[in-house]
Amino acid sequence: MDVVYTSTRDASVRVSASQAILKGLSDDGGLFVPVALPKFDRTLEEFAGMDYKGVAYEVMKLLLSDFTEEELKYCIDHAYDDKFDTDEIAPLSEAEGRYFLELYHGKTIAFKDMALSILPHLMITAARKNHVTHEIVILTATSGDTGKAALAGFADVPGTKIIVFYPKNGVSPIQERQMVTQKGDNTFVFGIHGNFDDAQSGVKKIFSDKELAAVMDKAGYQFSSANSINIGRLVPQIVYYVYAYSRLVANDRIHAGDKVNFVVPTGNFGNILAAYYAKQMGLPVNKLICASNSNKVLCDFFHTGEYDRNREFILTTSPSMDILISSNLERLIYKITGEDAARTKAFMEQLTSTGRYTITPDMREKLADFYGNFATEEEDAAEIRHMFDDAGYLIDTHTAVASCVYSKYVKETGDKTPSVIASTASPFKFTRSVLHAIRPDEELKGDDLDLADELSSISGVPVPKAVSELRTAEVRHTAVVDGSKMKEAVEKTLGL
Numbered sequence: 001m002d003v004v005y006t007s008t009r010d011a012s013v014r015v016s017a018s019q020a021i022l023k024g025l026s027d028d029g030g031l032f033v034p035v036a037l038p039k040f041d042r043t044l045e046e047f048a049g050m051d052y053k054g055v056a057y058e059v060m061k062l063l064l065s066d067f068t069e070e071e072l073k074y075c076i077d078h079a080y081d082d083k084f085d086t087d088e089i090a091p092l093s094e095a096e097g098r099y100f101l102e103l104y105h106g107k108t109i110a111f112k113d114m115a116l117s118i119l120p121h122l123m124i125t126a127a128r129k130n131h132v133t134h135e136i137v138i139l140t141a142t143s144g145d146t147g148k149a150a151l152a153g154f155a156d157v158p159g160t161k162i163i164v165f166y167p168k169n170g171v172s173p174i175q176e177r178q179m180v181t182q183k184g185d186n187t188f189v190f191g192i193h194g195n196f197d198d199a200q201s202g203v204k205k206i207f208s209d210k211e212l213a214a215v216m217d218k219a220g221y222q223f224s225s226a227n228s229i230n231i232g233r234l235v236p237q238i239v240y241y242v243y244a245y246s247r248l249v250a251n252d253r254i255h256a257g258d259k260v261n262f263v264v265p266t267g268n269f270g271n272i273l274a275a276y277y278a279k280q281m282g283l284p285v286n287k288l289i290c291a292s293n294s295n296k297v298l299c300d301f302f303h304t305g306e307y308d309r310n311r312e313f314i315l316t317t318s319p320s321m322d323i324l325i326s327s328n329l330e331r332l333i334y335k336i337t338g339e340d341a342a343r344t345k346a347f348m349e350q351l352t353s354t355g356r357y358t359i360t361p362d363m364r365e366k367l368a369d370f371y372g373n374f375a376t377e378e379e380d381a382a383e384i385r386h387m388f389d390d391a392g393y394l395i396d397t398h399t400a401v402a403s404c405v406y407s408k409y410v411k412e413t414g415d416k417t418p419s420v421i422a423s424t425a426s427p428f429k430f431t432r433s434v435l436h437a438i439r440p441d442e443e444l445k446g447d448d449l450d451l452a453d454e455l456s457s458i459s460g461v462p463v464p465k466a467v468s469e470l471r472t473a474e475v476r477h478t479a480v481v482d483g484s485k486m487k488e489a490v491e492k493t494l495g496l
């Protein structure tokens, strides 16, 4: 079956998967969505017999149907290789009666590597298929992890340039150091005075700037996106939910057909949306548990049906979830309006103009798949401590939000369905917060890199190479611009 894509804001749009990947965002400002989600054509038992690459092919072929088998397998083989520190790619661990799907074994030790190690290959293949002769400029806003994973993926990829904007005071010191030391002549990194929402809005504005697009076209450039608004990010993220399920079957933890819950620490709503798509495609999923930190706009949305970003933006110890405008929620809104682009557009325009919207009761009924809750900073630290002291298992600040919310969910519902928590980052990306959680009375000396050794000696987990190599890496990117000057920064970078 050929899967084509439309826009969440304009029902007349029809593009192929490769065109959607190239464009990133639809011209109308909407997000690309499949006109119909396909169903898996392999059984759950068959998935249980496959390795990560095998599952990746079987899932991705359904949604990227204009890629040939040869093209897709080439992309998969070159993405999920020894850049990951384990052949399993996404190992499943068990602690305290729950499963942790470790999505941080890639090059930049956060789950963004799962999709961003394949996106450059998909993008180059898509460019070739569509006879693109322009250079592709990847514009990316990051709350900390996407930036580095995208830079690492696109560095020195011929025919591309990548420009990343991050909130100068809104990422962890190790996240920042990872980005500013990025090598590659085609990589450009800017800190901005502002938060992640400012960076993301700025990027979206640049994307829909028609004048700039014309200037770019003349100069031989075109934009695309490495953010999770790009379906080239979303599709590879569906894979690991199927893979996690397949491991549970393969290891006799569940029978094929049994339901599981997925618990996802959520920011931009991309990761959990991939789990929702997996469910729609036929994976037996009970609840999708959406875990927020103190920026709990999504938790409130699931409780009240009102999305309201008019609130204080809080800097937390889980910075990759410090987001008040969750872009991918638009794809869920589209779904629960009954795939009504005009209504979705109206909600999104309301969000832009007033910062809020309220969904209708019939839409709320369609949210029964989801459960939302949040964890405070204190609860987050207590969860890291509890998991370490009582289970000997070290988790990062984002994963701890999910683990804490899962405990709240079980307490509230008594649900005993086997549950998989998306473990989204290595604890070594957030050494100070994690150490502070497990050794609350200790005075922490030195910078975050020094603390990596201490965390390693306490936990017995070796310092990942992604962190140790930062000690000697040269700082290459120092520019900081105002949130309102992002367009100028892009123009200057490209010599427009």
Ligand SMILES: *Cc1c(COP(=O)(O)O)cnc(C)c1O
Pocket: 110, 111, 112, 144, 145, 146, 228, 265, 266, 267, 268, 269, 270, 271, 272, 320, 321, 398, 399, 424, 425
């Ligand atoms: C990006 C990120 C998240 C949030 O994922 P979304 O897809 O934006 O919801 C959670 N944890 C970590 C460590 C991340 O990097």
